[in-house]
Amino acid sequence: MEIGFNVAEALEAVVAEAASGLEVFDETFVPDLRPADPRFGDFQANGVLPFAKKQGRNPRELAGALVAALGDAIGTDFAVGVAGPGFINFTLKPAALLRWLRIYGSGKDLEAGAAGLHRGRKLVIDYSSPNTAKQMHVAHIRSMVIGEAISRLFEFSGAAVIRDNHIGDWGTQYGKLIYAYKHHLDPEALEKDPLEELERLYKKGDALCREDPEVLERARAELVALQRGDAENQRLWEEINGISEKAFEEIYARLDIRFDAQLGESFYRDKVGEVYAELVDHRIAEESEGALVVFHPEHPRFKKQPFIIRKSDGASNYASTDLATVLYRVREWQAEKIIYVTDGRQQDHFQQLFLTVEKWFAAAGRAVPELDHVWFGTILGEDGKAIKTRTGNPIKLKDLLGEAEQRARAIVDEKNPSLPEEEKAAIARAIGIGAIRYADLAQNRTSDYVFSWDKVLSLEGNTAPYLLYAVARIHSIFARMGENAGAEESAATPFETDQEQKLARKLLAFPEVLKMTLSDLRPHFLCTYLYELAGDFSGFYNADKVLVDDPGIRARRILLCRRTLLILEEGLRLLGIRTLKRM
RNA sequence: GCGGCAGUAGCUCAACCGGACAGAGCAGCGGUUUUCUAAACCGCUGGUUGGGGGUUCAAGUCCCUCCUGCCGCGCCA
Known part of the structure; x- marks a missing residue:
């Protein structure tokens, strides 16, 4: 046999072929090759055990028959044996081991071997995706680090990867922020450490809104003005984004992270209308308590728990933009698969998003992309609670x-x-x-x-x-x-x-x-x-x-x-x- | 209440969608350097896999039940 890059795979094929020539095996037999405990060999086939059980036969006998049938096909590179209740062990002989190591001798060789896994697949990986006007904290690191590793792994295995940083640069936080910027800005602090000052302003605005309903009203008005295209607020919005982006870039440079696209939520703000219209047309979305929502009647939880895609005040939220984003990625980039790297608390959101996209695309006659939520656990402090510094602030x-x-x-x-x-x-x-x-x-x-x-x-x-x-x-x-x-x-x-x-x-x-x-x-x-x-x-x-x-x-x-x-x-x-x- | 994740050695974690006596590191104890980096290596000690049932030739892994912790669940992302 030809050993190939992945020896377990090669063995799997040889064993399956040998089994197909035997009366006692049928097409439901799976060899189940895997790396073995070094005590037993290099690889082991465990598939005989469950198969024998299902057939009501003696597993050791079947394993023995299978080993005998391997015959010439497997060649002389392996020592093969049956052990325990019916495991088949394969040990590569030293000369063959040396041959394998001679063949796969460069990064190119490894990459060529790995490229079969995802050759030519087009996929988008959505990671990092921070919110503007906030510093990155310890909690942000997992999405960056895991997302980057996954991107590299997919590229290595032959995929065409688009890394997209879906920045949170649009939403309700801007009302408070612009209000605070206009009334409580410390220009010196802005000069010295711009992002620090923005963060302070956001906290200030947020606190004031909570204390004073009048401020809350004015912050809302600032948001409405921004959304209508008010020149002054537009300028502030751009300034805030510029400051944030610069700070993010510093972090990305230190961590060797680079994106192919950086289309934030604001990019999709004029693209949500089409989404609403299609979802309503296809009777996937419905009005409820003034909002536009999607229920999934077949789902035990989401038949009651709504997926809110347009708020009752008519504004979009992250569900709206996430839907528009899927459409864009499929239409413009021909994405076959989209991977989201976020923390686990967003599992409900992504399940609802995925269900909605599946129905929507199917109804609209579009190819449904494969959607995957790669989630991770929360970062905790040593007390088992949310991570904080001793003074109660997040670690920058x-x-x-x-x-x-x-x-x-x-x-x-x-x-x-x-x-x-x-x-x-x-x-x-x-x-x-x-x-x-x-x-x-x-x-x-x-x-x-x-x-x-x-x-x-x-x-x-x-x-x-x-x-x-x-x-x-x-x-x-x-x-x-x-x-x-x-x-x-x-x-x-x-x-x-x-x-x-x-x-x-x-x-x-x-x-x-x-x-x-x-x-x-x-x-x-x-x-x-x-x-x-x-x-x-x-x-x-x-x-x-x-x-x-x-x-x-x-x-x-x-x-x-x-x-x-x-x-x-x-x-x-x-x-x-x-x-x-x-x- | 519904759901997700988790509970493995004193501590931090592994265990390849049922497989061979549950493995590492740290901590503890004892060794190794006229030799290519001792930021290393070797050995010893340490377990009722939260509790209890069940399925199986085989269960940390699957099913039931209970306990504990974290996190979601209508206009934040």
Whole structure:
């Protein structure tokens, strides 16, 4: 058999083919190949057990028959055996393992292998999407970090990705903000830290509105004026957006995040009318208590819980713009799939949005895009409640990033004081930002996130610095070898030591991990894998010296270092984390 | 009330939509450096997977029930 990029997939096909030639198996049999516990082999097929149970037959007998039927098709690359109640174990022989590692030797090779997963698919990923006139806080980081990782993963697997930052730049907050700007602006503060001042003004306006009904009325009037196109308010709106955008850009630059489109809610404000009309025409939306709403009678909850798409005062809300946004993305960009990366509290909203879009597009004869809500848990303080500083304010993201870099810098100064100043700063940046990012990605996204400085900036265990350190050590070996490091791979002999084999086998599992990460859109699968890979490398590095005299051993160990480096760097890049040559 | 998520070692978390004796890190204890970065490696200690039933050859995972926590549920996003 041809081993291919994803060995589990190749085996799956061979096993299924062998089963189809046997009387006792039928088309309902699924081999169920997966990476195995290293004690048993490289891959295992578990599918015989449930199948045998369903047929009322002895699983070990069926497994034995299946193994016998594999015969020539599987070739001589694997050791195959039946174990336990009916598992089939496959172990790639060292020579074949070496062959696989020789073939997949560059980022291009990996990408070519992965490209089959989503080749040519056109998709939009909606993430970050902050509100204007507010600072970014710790809570904003998850959408950015997860959204960026998912974007990179899809691109890597062959998709055409449009990253769209759906900024909240239109809505009721502007009434209060413009009112406060006109009456309580501190020009000096605006000069010094514009976004800080805007945030103060918004809070001020919000507080005043709550205290004084008259102010509330005037704030509403400012909003109405803005929506009618009043010149002064339009100018203020633009100024506020400009200030916000500049502050956002700084954060995005620090986090290596770039968008292909940045169409905020305001972009859709003249596009909601068409949505209302179509939904009413198709009898999907109805009037209720003065508002335009959508109920879903077939749904246990949404038959009662309305999806409000136009408020009773006639104004649009985020449901209106979200609907218009789907239409735009499908019409203008031919999006086949749209992924929203937001926190889990918006699950109801997106379920209602998706149900509504499905009915609407079907009724209008449009292709219904695949819609996916990639949600994540809330960020909690150490008391298990919403995250706050000691003074009760949210932690600003720029402060968080700054402190992370600072703490990383202190460690660089201690561990490696002789490095040039500029390099130390770059290392501190990569480690600090990488540590924060990784801490977020390494945890299952659907869990709530208990934030603590110690955890985020920890340099031990499953963290970015641990991975970056492994990368730096490999680079260090190559630096010592000098320039002519390239010629030795062909001399490599098959792996022998436990550490060599363990590391080589871990490398072999990368395609399956990538596939799993993408199918569930859970970056922590990839994190866990990279951490285990770095761990296996560290074990190997400590036990087996790379630069030995024996040319065959030296060559195969160099090959292992190269492939480990390749997958660590490629994997970290997919997570949005920069690697280092020295640290 | 309806619904979502969660409860796994002292702490922070894994466990690939039922699979092999539940795995890491931290903390604790003990080792490893004339050798490629010790930000590392190796070993030991640590579990009634919130409680109780059930389904199965096999349950942390599925079903029922109870307890606890967080979060949604008509004009915020």
